[in-house]
Amino acid sequence: MCFSEWYINGDYLVILVSIIVILPLSLLRNLGYLGYTSGLSLLCMVFFLIVVIIKKFQIPCPLPLPDTGNETMHMFNITPHSDNVTIDDDTCKPKYFVFNSQTVYAIPILTFAFVCHPTILPMYDELKDRSRRKMQNVANVSFLAMFIMYLLAALFGYLTFNIHVGPELLHTYSNYYKYDILLLVVRLAVLAAVTLTVPVMLFPIRTSVGHLLFPGKDFSWIRHAIIPLTLLTGTNILVIFVPSIRDIFGFIGASAAAMLIFILPSAFYIKLVKKESMKSIKKIGVRHY
Template sequence: MELQKMGEEVGTERLNGTVPNHDKAAVLENGFEGEEHAMTEQEEFLPHNNSKKLNQFTDFEGKTSFGMSVFNLSNAIMGSGILGLAYAMSNTGIVLFVVLLICIALLSSYSIHLLLKCAGVVGIRAYEQLGLRAFGHSGKVVAAVIISMHNIGAMSSYLFIVKSELPLVIQTFLGSSGNTNEWYMNGNVLIIVVSICVILPLAMMKHLGYLGYTSGLSLTCMCFFLISVIYKKFQIPCPLNETHHEVPEYYNVTTEDDVCAAKIFTVNSKTAYAIPILAFAFVCHPEVLPIYTELRRASKRRMQNVANVSILAMFVMYLLTAIFGYLTFYGNVEAEMLHTYIKVDSLDRLILSVRLAVLLAVTLTVPVVLFPIRRAIQQLLFHKKDFSWLRHVIIAICLLIIVNLLVIFVPNIKDIFGFIGATSAPSLIFILPSIFYIRIVPNEKESLLSRSKIQAACFAGLGFIFMVMSLSFIIVDWVTTGKSSVGGH
């Protein structure tokens, strides 16, 4: 009775189909009152003949705690790009890198704010449905396709790391006498084994919130990586350190006096590549609304706090990793920082443990990234269907098969998904949230010339600049060197 009474006061059960009876204030905070024009959309999105009927994606009465939501979103933010941040710092200098990192973190938080505000206006917590509300069916399709492209690219990049790194780690454990012809030394076989034994069981979970524990483990592995980077800073001497008499051949040390001096501010031919690398480092937007859906006592403010804590935590981790990695190798750091450590000492047990930790972290991130793709597919093809375990499992299996085939048979997968990442990441961070906000928020509430909508329009313009710049860098690399330096997530 209390739930029905609340429904009469609010107008309809518009918090994705069910309004928790303990959270009326959160509903009002999200701005659902007075938005009668969204009623028809909501009825099409979630038919509610029975107020207790569950939706096909979740029951919408969030059960995931604040901490678990932070773990999941932080895990979604942190990608393999963390391994390239020290290289980015070497091409920007410490001060410029910190300024860029702060700007990108703030812009990412603002982008999530736009998404949550759109969701609050119309009572929809699905990226694809925001596209439908803003631009009709074509907007829904575009949002779903961009999310799928980006997350398939991210999943492929993670499995590509497993394919290339896991055989080397096994070989190191077995010693140089290991037989490279054995099945367990074949990267293609190993990614299939990892997909079946680790990723698929986790992808079977009905709710994203259940992955909070594995996300916590993944973040723990990356914290171990960070601690090891800091420790190694004080263990690996500078090539020109007078106390270090034998210089590793790898360094190819020149006679420049400042080879061991940190650059505070620098600009070179590779500086521009640092901006896309940093921008892509905070891409988590496809996961924001699914996590919001499952958040306990969900409200716009509470979800924004989840996003802010996650972004702040990743900002600190990114900054420390970049600084200590850069101050270890200075200008000699590679785009893949782990490779730099391996070339110094390939048998270092600590670095071997770090490689295992990174492999575990990226493996446990794949199921988190898979959820938004499956949600997008269900929104497009099975929107009016009730939840089905069979469909839930089949979609996960098909996605993993597609990603495995891409990693196995496409030789230049990094270039392909670098290209996809250069188009999808700016769209997800800058363009889509901005244009959704401009279209969804009624002009009666905020006119087109209001400060908020002008800011959103400028934000979308910045996204187009990022996209054009990233694509230009990739095309130039293809023409000059035959490979891309701009990675995805």
């Protein structure tokens, strides 16, 4: 199959998964039902993290030359010559601080990675015996767990490839090992995790759009279905036509994520907390934050 045919079939697969898997889950009225899919998604990402750590100790350094996909060479463990990879002992020494033209992408991507603010209120509404303290504990555990997972995945991924690490870690693995069964399973697990995460993200968006465009209206299944369908259509267009997910993460992280994490919470605190003076330490700190 030629590359163009695979690319077209890949687009069809994205649309098919959106219709068969994501859309039905996005039509659920309560966020609590998505807890099971979210748990499965988390298990898939834990599996991804475990494999990243294991591969750090399996992949040699200096790295082998990239796998060209040639069946004969792969069968007899023959690696072709390539000028794109430098086999040098210096490549095995991690650099603890690197500043270049790509560094600017790190901040918005890190910001995007910790955006969960839109789901806070729906999650709070689904809690049993809900209270502010209980919600704070949920947030603390969630942020800590995600921080540890992100940190370990980034650390061991970088220590595996050092200067040869790419913007997408799984693609970097596939450049060197196209026939590794475990890595193929990991790719499927990550795809499943991302697929099952989309309905959770669509839930607060659908609710917000409904309240914004149809305030005070009674529930309607037609409206309930049209909103996520429209959102999924726009998402699929982005997935098909934007070449790198880094561009999407960077744009959202620099715009919407920055608003949700830094600007809006501070503005809400200043506006809603009337008992404290604008000259109080907390509000001065919020304004500078």
